[in-house]
Amino acid sequence: MALHVPDGPLTLDDVPRLRSLGDVVELLPVATPLYVRFSAGPVADAAAESRDHESGCLLPGLSVNPLDPEPWWDRPVEHWVARQLCQYAHLMTPQRFPWALTGELAGRGPDCEPLLVAAIPVASIDRAVVDEAAALYARVFDPGNDGT
Structure with missing residues (x-):
């Protein structure tokens, strides 16, 4: 999958639409680092301030989840991606959806999530x-197991 970046501001109309978990995994070597964000999209995010909802603090970037596995991950890449997509899936509404992006790391949020600036939309995610x-996550992980 080739990553084409047109001139000017990018919208989700300018990027590929990912329709399977395999599509997300195929994109990882093309756009690294790759993150997922659940929001109203890049245009809405560019026009709004990012705030921590609990404290009210202004965040220095967009809150995202990494789609690239950590070096210590010894399971299939699909498992990592499934887990990351499921972490904030509860945020999906008709107005909020997942999309893949890359950008510059500006810091960490209150949940230690990466905060990105200079975000570049890479793909929309169905x-x-x-x-x-979610189906893969339920099948290969032990959700809720805290080791006790």
């Missing part, structure tokens, strides 16, 4: 991808 990720 709800079906999150549903596929």
Whole structure:
């Protein structure tokens, strides 16, 4: 999958639409680092301030989740991506959806999540991808196991 970046501001109309978990995994070597964000999209995010909802503090970037596995991850890449997509899937509404992006790391949020600036939309992600990720997550992980 080739990453084409047109001139000018990018919208989700300018980027590929990912329709499967495999599509997300294929994109990882093309756009690294790759993150997912659940929001109203890049245009809405560019026009709004990012705030921590609990404290009210202004954040120095967009809150995202990493889609690239950490070096210590010894399971299939699909498992990492599924887990990351599921972490904030509860934020999906008709107005909020997942999209993939890259950018510059500006810091960490209150949940230690990466905060990005100079965000570049890379792809939109269908709800079906999150549903596929949830099914895989339920099958290969032990949700809620805290080791006690």
